[in-house]
Amino acid sequence: MSKEQKKAFEAEGRAARKHMGLKTSQRISNTFIYILLVVISIVWLIPFIFILLQSFRVESTNQVGYVIPQQWGFKNYIALWNSDFKSWYLNTFIIALVTAVMQTVIVLCMSYTLSRFRFKLRQPLMRFMLILGMFPGMLTMIILYRVLKDLNMTQANAVPGLILVYIASSGMGYYVSKGFFDTIPKSLDEAARVDGATRMQVLTRIILPLAKPIVIYTILTAFMAPWGDFVFARYVAFGTSSGYNVAVGMYNWLNKDQIGACFTMFCAGGVIVAIPVAILFMCLQKYYVEGVTGGAVKG
Amino acid sequence: MASVKLTGVKKIYDKKVVAVHDFDLEIKDKEFVVFVGPSGCGKSTTLRMIAGLEEISEGTVEIDGKVVNDLQPKDRNIAMVFQNYALYPHMTVYDNIAFSLRLKKVPEDVIYEKVTAAAETLGITDYLLRKPRALSGGQRQRVAIGRAMVRDSKVFLMDEPLSNLDAKLRNQMRAEIILLRQKLNTTFIYVTHDQTEAMTLGDRIVIMKDGYIMQVGTPTEVFEMPKNLFVAEFIGAPKMNIMPAELTKTSSGAYSVKAFGVSIPVDGEKGAALSAKNAKNGKVLLGVRPEHITLTEAGPEAIPVTLEVNEMMGSELHLHVYTDDGMRLIVRVPTVNLDNETRKSLVQGKKLYLTFSGKVMHFFDPKTEENLLN
Numbered sequence: 116m117s118k119e120q121k122k123a124f125e126a127e128g129r130a131a132r133k134h135m136g137l138k139t140s141q142r143i144s145n146t147f148i149y150i151l152l153v154v155i156s157i158v159w160l161i162p163f164i165f166i167l168l169q170s171f172r173v174e175s176t177n178q179v180g181y182v183i184p185q186q187w188g189f190k191n192y193i194a195l196w197n198s199d200f201k202s203w204y205l206n207t208f209i210i211a212l213v214t215a216v217m218q219t220v221i222v223l224c225m226s227y228t229l230s231r232f233r234f235k236l237r238q239p240l241m242r243f244m245l246i247l248g249m250f251p252g253m254l255t256m257i258i259l260y261r262v263l264k265d266l267n268m269t270q271a272n273a274v275p276g277l278i279l280v281y282i283a284s285s286g287m288g289y290y291v292s293k294g295f296f297d298t299i300p301k302s303l304d305e306a307a308r309v310d311g312a313t314r315m316q317v318l319t320r321i322i323l324p325l326a327k328p329i330v331i332y333t334i335l336t337a338f339m340a341p342w343g344d345f346v347f348a349r350y351v352a353f354g355t356s357s358g359y360n361v362a363v364g365m366y367n368w369l370n371k372d373q374i375g376a377c378f379t380m381f382c383a384g385g386v387i388v389a390i391p392v393a394i395l396f397m398c399l400q401k402y403y404v405e406g407v408t409g410g411a412v413k414g
Numbered sequence: 415m416a417s418v419k420l421t422g423v424k425k426i427y428d429k430k431v432v433a434v435h436d437f438d439l440e441i442k443d444k445e446f447v448v449f450v451g452p453s454g455c456g457k458s459t460t461l462r463m464i465a466g467l468e469e470i471s472e473g474t475v476e477i478d479g480k481v482v483n484d485l486q487p488k489d490r491n492i493a494m495v496f497q498n499y500a501l502y503p504h505m506t507v508y509d510n511i512a513f514s515l516r517l518k519k520v521p522e523d524v525i526y527e528k529v530t531a532a533a534e535t536l537g538i539t540d541y542l543l544r545k546p547r548a549l550s551g552g553q554r555q556r557v558a559i560g561r562a563m564v565r566d567s568k569v570f571l572m573d574e575p576l577s578n579l580d581a582k583l584r585n586q587m588r589a590e591i592i593l594l595r596q597k598l599n600t601t602f603i604y605v606t607h608d609q610t611e612a613m614t615l616g617d618r619i620v621i622m623k624d625g626y627i628m629q630v631g632t633p634t635e636v637f638e639m640p641k642n643l644f645v646a647e648f649i650g651a652p653k654m655n656i657m658p659a660e661l662t663k664t665s666s667g668a669y670s671v672k673a674f675g676v677s678i679p680v681d682g683e684k685g686a687a688l689s690a691k692n693a694k695n696g697k698v699l700l701g702v703r704p705e706h707i708t709l710t711e712a713g714p715e716a717i718p719v720t721l722e723v724n725e726m727m728g729s730e731l732h733l734h735v736y737t738d739d740g741m742r743l744i745v746r747v748p749t750v751n752l753d754n755e756t757r758k759s760l761v762q763g764k765k766l767y768l769t770f771s772g773k774v775m776h777f778f779d780p781k782t783e784e785n786l787l788n
Binding site for chain 1: 493
C-alpha cells in the first residue's frame with residue numbers, strides 16, 4: 116500500500132467513525148425525545164380515558180374508588196337520551212352553528228376590507244379595536260345582560276340572545292385572517308377586476324379559495340367558542356333549563372344533591388360533547404395548522 | 415380596437431405628492447405606444463389610471479371617445495398583462511384564461527373554442543391542465559397574455575410584462591409580442607423601463623421623467639432628434655457621451671465645435687440646422703453616441719484618451735476611456751474592423767486617440783438642457 120493510499124484509507128476510516136458517532140448520538144436524542152412525548156401524551160390522555168371508561172360503567176352512577184368499570188354498558192348514554200341533555204345539546208349546536216357561519220362571514224369580510232381598501236378611518240379603527248380587545252369580555256357581562264333582558268332574550272330565550280352576543284363582537288377577530296389576506300398579492304385582485312369581476316366576486320372566487328386554511332381556521336374557532344362557553348351561557352339562561360347549553364346543564368349535575376345519581380351520565384355527556392369537535396379537528400387539522408401559522412412568513 | 419385620449423391627467427397622492435403632471439396624449443386606433451422611463455417616473459401610474467385601477471386626480475381619460483374616469487376596470491373594455499403575471503394560483507391554465515369569459519356567462523363551448531385558439535397561438539396547448547406553479551416564467555407570461563387575448567378588448571395594456579424574465583427569454587418574448595401585435599391588430603399601451611424594448615416594440619414612444627412627458631415620438635425621432643439631454647442619455651445603449659464644448663461660428667458662416675482642445679467642423683445637416691437656427695457662439699453640451707466615435711491615429715484633430723475598461727460584447731467592444739482632464743467617455747468599436755493584434759493591445763492604461771464627425775453631433779443648452787436644434 117503506497118503512502119497516499121494509506122492516508123486516503125485512514126481519512127475514509129475517520130469519516131466513517133464520525134458518521135457512525137453522529138448516528139448514535141442522534142439515535143439517543145431521538146429516543147429521549149420519543150419517551151418524553153409518550154409520557155406527555157399519557158398525562159394528557161388520562162382524563163379523557165377516565166371519562167370514557169366512567170361513561171360505560173353500569174354498576175354505580177356515583178364516583179367510585181377504581182377506574183376500570185366492573186360492568187360495562189350503554190345505560191348512561193340511554194339515560195342521557197331520556198334527560199334534558201337532548202335539548203341542551205340542540206341549543207348548543209344551534210348557537211355554535213349559527214355563530215360559526217355568521218362570524219366567519221363577518222370576520223372574512225372585515226379582514227378583506229381592512230386588507231384591501233384604504234379609507235380615512237382605517238388606521239384609527241384598527242387601533243381602537245386593538246385597545247378594545249385588551250379588556251376582558253366579562254366586563255361587559257352586566258350591561259349585556261341588561262340589554263338582552265330588555266330585548267326579552269334571556270332565560271327561555273337565551274339561544275337567540277347568546278347568538279346575538281357572540282356575533283356582535285365578531286369583527287374584532289380579524290387579525291389572523293387579515294394577516295393572511297395581506298400575503299395574497301394585490302395584483303390578483305386587480306387582474307380579476309380587469310377580467311370583469313366585482314369586489315364580491317374577487318373575494319369569493321379568488322381570495323377565499325386561496326385562503327382556504329384561514330377560512331377553516333375561522334370556522335373552527337367560531338364554532339369552538341360558543342360550543343364550550345359556560346360563564347356567559349349560565350348568566351344569560353340563568354335558572355331556566357330550556358335555555359341551557361350543555362356546559363351549563365351538565366354542570367348542574369355536579370352539585371352535591373345530584374352527583375351521586377348523575378356522575379356517570381355526566382361523563383357520557385362529556386364524551387358526546389367532544390365527538391363533533393374531535394371529528395371537525397381530525398378532518399380539518401391540516402388546514403388548521405396552516406391557518407394558525409399562515410401569514411407569519413411570506414410564502 | 416379604439417383610440418385612447420388623455421387630457422390634463424394628473425395623479426396626486428395624499429393631496430401632496432404629484433406622481434403624474436398634466437399628461438396629454440392621443441393614442442390612435444391600433445397604435446402601439448410605449449411608456450418608458452426610469453423607476454418612479456409615473457409610467458405605471460398612468461397605465462393604471464387608464465385601466466381604472468388608480469383614481470384619476472385631475473383630467474380625463476377617454477377610450478373610443480367616451481370619458482371613462484368613473485367607470486370600473488371591468489366596464490372599460492380593456493385587457494391587462496401584469497409584471498408579476500397575476501395568474502390565479504388555484505386555477506388551471508385553462509380556467510385562468512377562461513375566467514373572464516365565465517364571468518360574462520359565455521357558453522362553455524364558445525369558451526372552449528376561444529381558450530384553445532389562444533393557447534394554440536401562444537404555444538401553451540400542452541399546459542392547459544397545469545396549475546401556474548408548474549409552469550416556467552415564460553410559460554406563465556404566455557398564459558397571462560392568453561388571458562388578456564380572449565377578452566377581445568378594445569385596448570391591450572401591458573405593465574412591464576417582460577421584466578421578470580431572464581435576458582434570453584425576454585428577447586424571445588419581445589419577438590413574440592411583435593408577432594402577437596400583428597395578429598391581434600388592436601391598440602397597445604406598453605410600459606417598460608427598458609429602452610431596447612421601447613425602441614423595438616413601439617410605433618411611438620412616450621419618454622417620461624418625474625411625472626412629466628419628456629418627448630413623444632417614433633423610435634427614430636427620439637433616437638436621432640432627442641428633445642433634451644434626458645432623452646438623449648436615456649435612449650441608446652450604451653448611453654450618449656455628453657461633454658462640455660464651445661460652439662463657434664466662423665467668418666464664412668460655418669460652425670465648428672471645440673471639445674478637449676480639438677476643433678471639429680460641424681457639417682452636413684447638423685451644420686445647416688445650426689445656421690437655420692442662427693445658433694450663437696458659446697458654451698454647449700456636446701452629445702455624441704458611442705457608436706459614432708472612431709479610433710484614430712495621433713494628430714492635431716484627435717482627442718487623446720486613456721483606456722480604463724475594455725468590455726468584450728461579442729460583435730463589438732465597449733471601451734471605457736477617460737480624457738486628460740478626467741472626463742469619462744464610452745466608445746463602441748465593432749470587432750469586425752479590428753485585427754487580432756489591435757484587439758489584444760487594447761488593455762487598461764493604453765493611450766488611444768478618438769475622433770468623430772460633425773454630422774453625428776447633438777447640441778444641448780447647458781442651462782435648459784434642451785436640444786439647440788429643436
